């Protein structure tokens with residue numbers, strides 16, 4: 001029987017983390033080198049934790065399916081990273097960042113974790129500056145800040161539109177130093193295909209070498225999954241094409257609970273879909289909403305070019321509806337409102353599924369050079385993709401799947417329900433509740449990797465009775481046989497449809513029924529459709545080639561097979577949560593003004609799902625959420 005214990009420390013909110021760090025058992029320096037930690041993933045969370053654990057003295061092995069740690073999806077992050085430094089002196093504080101994040105998450109996150117995140121945020125900036133991250137600076141040399149959605153202060157640190165890349169270079173540099181010292185063993189082009197659990201504890205992983213096809217066993221005293229989010233279950237998303245749910249899903253199948261899988265973030269400012277055979281969507285950073293104004297024509301079906309529509313015939317609907325936050329409302333609100341105006345027939349562009357993001361007023365006020373200095377690379381990217389010049393014409397944008405707030409359930413120590421198995425960064429169910437505020441994923445990934453896990457993992461390792469399990473143990477053989485059999489089964493189908501074809505079909509179903517708006521009827525329909533797609537996949541997928549060398553179709557097929565199972569838990573979770581909250585909008589649960597209507601009495605809990613078999617209904621476990629510091633209230637940005 002699974003018991004959920006969040007291990008939240010006692011004491012006042014602002015002292016919990018400090019007290020906990022003191023209470024955590026330590027491993028003495030001479031003993032640390034006896035323990036081996038396997039860290040899967042080299043994004044911001046994985047690279048920062050692997051480097052830090054190695055610096056502390058642990059033996060670390062690091063894994064990524066990419067050819068270098070630097071290619072992790074974190075490199076794509078554009079806009080920035082939050083911290084409560086209050087450099088602009090505009091009223092920010094640790095408490096305000098904590099408050100904004102709990103409120104922004106629509107009261108579905110764990111207060112103690114969010115407070116810790118806000119506390120650690122300032123250390124992250126100091127650490128990254130010490131690493132040499134080239135954050136934007138003011139003329140006088142101070143670090144510069146800009147604003148992101150859901151906050152009325154400027155607390156976002158940035159490096160032009162390449163913040164993730166610069167932060168990842170810092171973490172990669174730290175990791176590389178440990179690799180060259182021999183304290184981290186790096187495995188590139190190496191994909192986790194199963195987790196090994198022995199006597200109830202995580203003791204290793206099974207991997208496939210993506211170049212040679214070789215299946216390998218790796219033993220460790222603890223396993224850390226820093227494997228990112230599952231947004232690509234929707235096929236089209238802003239995520240890197242390789243992002244997938246497999247590591248987290250395989251862990252779930254081995255006994256780790258999966259929390260809040262239906263909490264997906266749909267980002268309001270992406271380049272709209274333009275065709276059936278598109279495979280990727282592009283984000284235009286939220287930072288653009290600092291200066292860009294969002295509008296649609298007041299007249300339905302107005303086909304005049306944007307520049308010919310006079311000011312009085314434009315509806316700046318976010319500024320009109322939410323005067324306090326205007327264009328900087330949180331993502332869930334901005335996305336839902338864009339969908340609403342487009343569904344009502346006010347959308348622009350060839351498909352009518354787009355709204356304008358207009359910089360003309362900012363260019364007039366600040367000058368083109370100032371806008372170019374702030375967003376130059378984003379404007380260039382937009383221009384290259386669409387062939388339109390955003391300095392002359394407003395950008396056209398539409399919401400797209402971007403981030404997943406759900407993930408493996410973890411306690412305050414970031415440990416899953418399998419002892420010794422940790423999940424960090426986007427892979428855990430994180431601190432963002434039902435809606436993540438912009439610039440807080442980088443903050444969370446680095447908080448987990450540089451500061452939280454390197455403290456909390458000591459507690460587990462210090463108490464561990466070291467034993468002599470090695471990779472010849474029967475559980476390794478069993479996991480390897482299972483993973484290998486699955487690959488062989490995929491190759492043996494020899495059907496007529498490509499993997500992408502099935503992935504696209506799954507994505508469309510998920511977008512239509514579990515995307516920006518969900519209803520009981522749609523979710524039930526999807527739960528009927530999904531098993532049919534899964535069956536069709538297993539009887540008609542075509543995976544050419546063999547398993548003995550580089551075979552990208554096989555890699556993809558293995559991941560899509562997992563998406564096809566995992567999607568069912570997402571649908572079940574969305575169906576169970578009949579309230580609306582954050583990014584999860586149930587049509588049946590809205591206020592008279594069409595805003596998300598929470599039901600705190602029935603749903604103030606983390607929904608953690610236990611896998612019971614493919615096609616079997618997963619079992620729901622609830623972690624009740626208490627709000628002591630930020631009282632529950634209807635979220636308002638008016």
Ligand SMILES: Cc1cc2nc3c(=O)[nH]c(=O)nc-3n(C[C@H](O)[C@H](O)[C@H](O)COP(=O)(O)OP(=O)(O)OC[C@H]3O[C@@H](n4cnc5c(N)ncnc54)[C@H](O)[C@@H]3O)c2cc1C
Pocket residue numbers: 040041042043044045046063064065066069071072073074075076077078079080081163164190191192193226227228229238239240243244246247283402403424425426427438439440441442443445
């Ligand atoms: C376009 C874009 C822009 C963004 N901009 C911002 C921003 O400005 N600010 C912000 O705060 N957030 C932003 N985000 C969100 C943020 O970038 C991510 O949430 C964050 O980088 C995730 O980091 P991570 O380390 O958890 O995972 P990732 O960076 O996704 O890394 C996952 C790692 O796991 C490895 N991996 C996965 N599965 C396996 C497996 N089975 N075997 C081996 N290795 C595996 C991968 O190779 C990779 O190394 C943005 C996201 C996108 C898509």
